[in-house]
Amino acid sequence: MALVRERRQSKLGLRLPEITDRCPRFPLPLPPTINQQVTKSIISTTEAEYATVKVLGHGNGGTVYKVVHKKTSNVFALKVVHADSDPMMRRQIFREMEILRRTDSPYVVKCHEIFVK
Numbered sequence: 001m002a003l004v005r006e007r008r009q010s011k012l013g014l015r016l017p018e019i020t021d022r023c024p025r026f027p028l029p030l031p032p033t034i035n036q037q038v039t040k041s042i043i044s045t046t047e048a049e050y051a052t053v054k055v056l057g058h059g060n061g062g063t064v065y066k067v068v069h070k071k072t073s074n075v076f077a078l079k080v081v082h083a084d085s086d087p088m089m090r091r092q093i094f095r096e097m098e099i100l101r102r103t104d105s106p107y108v109v110k111c112h113e114i115f116v117k
Contacts, residue, residue, distance in 0.1 A: 051068045052066075053068060064077055064080075065077070065078045066078075076112065
């Protein structure tokens with residue numbers, strides 16, 4: 001037997017803002033893709049500067065490794081992205097890398113460096 005309770009505050013409602021021409025009614029596009037000059041400025045290290053400790057996980061987008069920077073002995077997580085030869089997919093990956101690099105939030109893992117193999 002189910003117990004049903006009366007609604008306590010029956011006049012609650014959610015007011016939505018009026019639709020105007022100033023409010024976009026569609027999702028905004030992602031930031032433009034980064035060009036080669038910006039990409040070259042991001043790349044400052046190579047994979048050879050890190051020693052792989054172990055695999056942390058696998059996914060559709062790539063593999064995450066626990067690595068140690070050889071010079072500083074700092075421990076990092078290194079995500080190796082399986083870049084597809086499809087140009088659209090490569091642009092999407094570079095866009096995501098740029099967004100992650102710019103993100104500064106205590107709820108998102110900090111991206112320290114990006115390099116291309």
